[in-house]
Amino acid sequence: MGSSRGQRLSGMQKQVLSLYRGFLRASRSKSEEERRKIETVVSEEFRRNSKEVDRNNFVYIEYLLRRGNKQLDQLRNPGTTGLSSLRIDFSNINTGSSSHS
Amino acid sequence: MAARRSGLPLMKYLRVQVDSLPLNYQSPLRLFPNPFLRRFSDEVRGTFLDKSEVTDRVISCVKSFQKVDPSKVTPSANFQSDLGLDSLDAVEVVMALEEEFGFEIPDNEADKINSINVAVDFIASHPQAK
Numbered sequence: 001m002g003s004s005r006g007q008r009l010s011g012m013q014k015q016v017l018s019l020y021r022g023f024l025r026a027s028r029s030k031s032e033e034e035r036r037k038i039e040t041v042v043s044e045e046f047r048r049n050s051k052e053v054d055r056n057n058f059v060y061i062e063y064l065l066r067r068g069n070k071q072l073d074q075l076r077n078p079g080t081t082g083l084s085s086l087r088i089d090f091s092n093i094n095t096g097s098s099s100h101s
Numbered sequence: 102m103a104a105r106r107s108g109l110p111l112m113k114y115l116r117v118q119v120d121s122l123p124l125n126y127q128s129p130l131r132l133f134p135n136p137f138l139r140r141f142s143d144e145v146r147g148t149f150l151d152k153s154e155v156t157d158r159v160i161s162c163v164k165s166f167q168k169v170d171p172s173k174v175t176p177s178a179n180f181q182s183d184l185g186l187d188s189l190d191a192v193e194v195v196m197a198l199e200e201e202f203g204f205e206i207p208d209n210e211a212d213k214i215n216s217i218n219v220a221v222d223f224i225a226s227h228p229q230a231k
Contacts, residue, residue: 009212028200043189
């Protein structure tokens with residue numbers, strides 16, 4: 001996603017941006033401080049992946065999109081009040097981010 | 102077409118008796134104007150904002166964005182080449198504009214907003230912008 005200078009976005013980039021938009025929209029329905037937390041966690045996650053994931057690794061990006069959409073569905077649920085993230089560092093293998101009610 | 106093929110005498114039921122209204126006919130709505138109905142229709146139609154006002158509000162909104170150098174914000178600034186924002190930042194800016202003007206920008210439109218100019222044009226031509 002780093003080199004989208006010409007503003008010609010691929011379908012996958014559009015999906016990523018739309019997912020990001022969805023998260024920011026969903027966070028509006030939460031309390032003010034949770035909202036700020038959600039925005040920080042989500043934007044960190046997107047930025048980290050935009051740097052670390054190879055832009056041609058479609059399979060992995062598709063997996064991230066699917067996972068993100070599932071998490072977004074959970075976040076949209078009014079019962080979900082917040083989102084917390086967990087980052088485990090096993091010598092350069094970064095995983096994790098989970099949402100809870 | 103489908104109706105004709107199935108042989109239904111559909112046209113027969115669609116025939117409506119039309120009488121011209123008498124010349125002195127007055128609509129009942131004219132006798133009892135409903136103020137709520139009028140207000141509602143105005144609300145739905147919305148109003149267009151003045152372009153210079155939109156420009157000012159968009160610029161102050163973008164200036165308050167953390168990653169932006171306020172001195173670089175001009176009415177013709179491009180998000181990426183002039184302000185150094187990536188596509189994720191652009192999404193955040195457009196979301197902030199949504200909140201500033203109180204309406205939702207659909208995804209396909211939001212993807213096109215890549216400069217202050219485009220944002221102002223879009224918002225000024227949108228009746229729901231407040």
